[in-house]
Structures are given as C-alpha cells and as structure tokens.
Amino acid sequence: MDTVTHKDQTLKKEQPTLYIRKALPQDLDRVLLVEQLAFGHDQEAQLVRELLNDPSAQPVVSLIAFQGGRAVGHILFTSATLKEAKRAVSIAILAPLAVVPDAQKQGIGGKLIHRGLELLANAGIHFVFVLGHPDYYPRYGFKPAGKLGFKPPYPIADEHADAWMVQALGRGVMGPVGGKVLCAEALNKPEYWSE
Ligand SMILES: CC(C)(COP(=O)(O)OP(=O)(O)OC[C@H]1O[C@@H](n2cnc3c(N)ncnc32)[C@H](O)[C@@H]1OP(=O)(O)O)[C@@H](O)C(=O)NCCC(=O)NCCS
Numbered sequence: 001m002d003t004v005t006h007k008d009q010t011l012k013k014e015q016p017t018l019y020i021r022k023a024l025p026q027d028l029d030r031v032l033l034v035e036q037l038a039f040g041h042d043q044e045a046q047l048v049r050e051l052l053n054d055p056s057a058q059p060v061v062s063l064i065a066f067q068g069g070r071a072v073g074h075i076l077f078t079s080a081t082l083k084e085a086k087r088a089v090s091i092a093i094l095a096p097l098a099v100v101p102d103a104q105k106q107g108i109g110g111k112l113i114h115r116g117l118e119l120l121a122n123a124g125i126h127f128v129f130v131l132g133h134p135d136y137y138p139r140y141g142f143k144p145a146g147k148l149g150f151k152p153p154y155p156i157a158d159e160h161a162d163a164w165m166v167q168a169l170g171r172g173v174m175g176p177v178g179g180k181v182l183c184a185e186a187l188n189k190p191e192y193w194s195e
Contacts, residue, residue, distance in 0.1 A: 019066045020115050065099075074098050077093065146161050
C-alpha cells in the first residue's frame with residue numbers, strides 16, 4: 001500500500017472503497033472502456049458488446065466494480081450447455097475479466113470472480129468454465145477441466161491444456177459428469193479458444 005509522509009508521522013494512503021454491482025444497460029460505455037484499458041486493445045470490448053446482445057448467451061452475469069466513483073473492473077459470465085454429459089447440469093463460461101492497469105493487484109479481479117460465482121450458485125449453476133491464465137484462476141478455486149473429462153468448444157493445444165479450467169459451485173454434482181461445452185454464438189469462434 002502507498003504511504004504518505006506527513007510532518008513527523010507516516011500516514012497510510014487508503015484506497016477508495018470498492019463497490020461491485022450488476023452492470024446496467026447505461027453502464028455499457030464504462031464497461032467497454034474498462035475492457036479496452038485492461039487489455040490494451042478493442043477485441044474483448046467488442047466481444048463483450050456482442051455477448052450482451054447475443055440471445056444464446058442469456059442469461060448473463062455482468063458485474064462492474066467502482067473505486068472512488070470510477071469504473072475499474074468488469075466480469076462477464078455467459079450461459080453455455082454441456083453436450084454428451086453423464087448428468088444434466090447447468091453451466092456458465094467466464095469471459096472476459098478485466099481490471100484497469102492502475103487498479104490491478106488489489107484483489108479486485110478476485111472479488112469480481114467471487115461475487116459472480118455467488119450469484120451463479122444462487123441461480124442454480126453447477127459448473128463455471130474459463131480459458132485463462134493457469135497461474136491466476138486456481139487462486140480463486142478453478143481446476144484443470146480436461147482431466148475431469150470436460151472438452152472445450154474447440155480443441156486446445158496440449159501445451160495450453162491447463163488453461164482450460166472449471167469450478168464446481170454449491171454442493172457440486174455427485175459422480176463424473178464430463179461432456180463437451182457448447183458456448184454462446186458470439187464466443188463460438190476458434191480465435192477465442194487458442195490460448
Ligand atoms: C488478470 C487481471 C484481471 C487480474 O486482476 P487483479 O485485480 O489485478 O487480480 P487480483 O488482485 O485478484 O490478483 C492479482 C494477483 O494475480 C497475479 N496475476 C495477474 N495476472 C496474472 C496472470 N496473467 N498470470 C498469473 N498471475 C497473474 C498478479 O501478479 C497478482 O499477484 P500477487 O497477488 O502475488 O501480487 C488483470 O491483471 C487484467 O485485467 N489483466 C489484463 C486482462 C486479462 O488478462 N484478463 C484475464 C483474461 S483470462
């Protein structure tokens with residue numbers, strides 16, 4: 001945490017309070033700006049715009065984080081289905097997650113993940129999948145999905161197999177499930193599945 005020296009005492013400079021809520025239609029520009037700033041290009045902002053308008057992605061969980069009145073983080077979960085599974089389960093996909101550069105490493109990404117998973121668990125979702133950094137998402141409960149028999153929408157190269165992860169919510173589902181994940185149309189492009 002930053003410190004400020006004030007006369008003979010050192011005061012801790014507190015970060016403004018973090019506030020997370022569901023993103024509303026009128027937050028769209030803020031959400032897209034967070035995505036652009038975090039990733040440094042427009043691809044994810046464009047994906048978010050498409051997913052929010054994609055009927056096959058509904059219902060979504062879209063959360064925005066504010067710090068000191070400024071939007072600093074966004075997370076999106078979209079609906080998906082599991083084909084050839086051993087049990088009927090409800091699933092969602094986390095993509096993308098974004099925290100603006102100057103607000104990173106304060107736990108905001110983790111809080112967005114936790115809040116989203118809580119909402120999804122309450123909505124009866126059994127599993128949440130992500131294709132992402134294999135050193136980051138396990139901090140928040142994700143495990144390699146391939147070893148559990150879950151196939152991604154597009155094949156992932158062996159050297160990136162650990163980037164395909166899953167987390168069971170609530171009490172989980174007894175016994176093996178497996179199956180192939182079918183994602184929303186806007187996410188169903190090979191370029192989104194090559195880590
Ligand atoms: C990845 C991201 C969302 C993390 O947000 P954040 O609010 O900084 O995350 P947290 O504060 O919860 O966790 C920060 C920790 O994760 C680590 N971390 C961040 N990105 C990481 C990565 N790609 N791989 C491994 N660890 C990573 C940080 O080094 C930090 O570690 P520390 O606690 O030991 O210092 C943010 O860095 C970001 O928006 N990056 C650009 C967009 C992106 O890559 N999104 C993820 C797409 S899968």
